[in-house]
Amino acid sequence: MIQPEQQRRAYLEALGIDVWVPRDHVDPEIEVAEPAVAADGLDWTELRDTVAACTRCKLHESRTQTVFGVGNPNADWMIIGEAPGAEEDRRGEPFVGRAGKLLDEMLQAVGQGRDSVFIANILKCRPPNNRDPEPAESAECRGYLERQIELVQPKIILAVGRIAAHLLLETDTPVGRLRGTTHFLDKTPLIVTYHPAYLLRSPSQKRKSWDDLCFARRVAAEAAA
Numbered sequence: 001m002i003q004p005e006q007q008r009r010a011y012l013e014a015l016g017i018d019v020w021v022p023r024d025h026v027d028p029e030i031e032v033a034e035p036a037v038a039a040d041g042l043d044w045t046e047l048r049d050t051v052a053a054c055t056r057c058k059l060h061e062s063r064t065q066t067v068f069g070v071g072n073p074n075a076d077w078m079i080i081g082e083a084p085g086a087e088e089d090r091r092g093e094p095f096v097g098r099a100g101k102l103l104d105e106m107l108q109a110v111g112q113g114r115d116s117v118f119i120a121n122i123l124k125c126r127p128p129n130n131r132d133p134e135p136a137e138s139a140e141c142r143g144y145l146e147r148q149i150e151l152v153q154p155k156i157i158l159a160v161g162r163i164a165a166h167l168l169l170e171t172d173t174p175v176g177r178l179r180g181t182t183h184f185l186d187k188t189p190l191i192v193t194y195h196p197a198y199l200l201r202s203p204s205q206k207r208k209s210w211d212d213l214c215f216a217r218r219v220a221a222e223a224a225a
């Protein structure tokens with residue numbers, strides 16, 4: 001049965017009126033979400049195996065395989081993208097399609113290679129038709145990425161594209177406004193740049209992404225000093 005308070009809220013929401021809820025209010029009607037994925041304390045092998053066997057969201061039904069991440073487990077730079085595409089799903093490695101080739105070139109230009117950085121995605125499984133990750137999928141997968149970051153302990157994180165930047169920084173500020181600033185994920189500096197797939201569609205923006213990578217290189221050098 002709908003409770004009067006629920007009815008009032010639904011009514012106000014339907015009218016587009018913000019419903020004020022005290023900060024410490026706990027709604028007994030709302031189911032408490034399950035805790036985020038338990039990856040705490042796992043070592044690389046355990047984490048990789050856990051990801052490979054993951055069925056926490058519906059994406060496991062359509063994936064060919066999980067795409068864990070690749071590179072140097074002690075990298076100074078960690079690159080975080082959105083989710084595997086078709087080619088990544090087939091090969092089990094992030095950023096191996098056209099966008100990946102461009103990412104490799106961008107990294108090489110600042111003296112980094114696929115083997116010196118660690119590359120991972122927000123999602124470890126491909127969303128069908130390359131649609132955006134759904135909030136529940138990102139939430140289920142987040143613990144895996146958090147553990148990867150803990151294990152790598154990078155000096156700098158480069159968030160490539162809107163989805164990665166928004167989910168990591170918990171904001172919806174456009175990428176254009178997030179660029180050029182040092183953000184922090186816990187204490188790790190995080191720089192935002194455009195997604196290479198976007199740069200393939202808008203080559204005129206490549207100049208800005210070059211600026212972002214030079215900026216990231218400076219921030220990483222400062223963090224290492």
Ligand code: URA
Nearest residue numbers: 081082083084094095
């Ligand atoms: N785009 C991403 O964000 N990640 C990949 O692995 C490939 C394309």
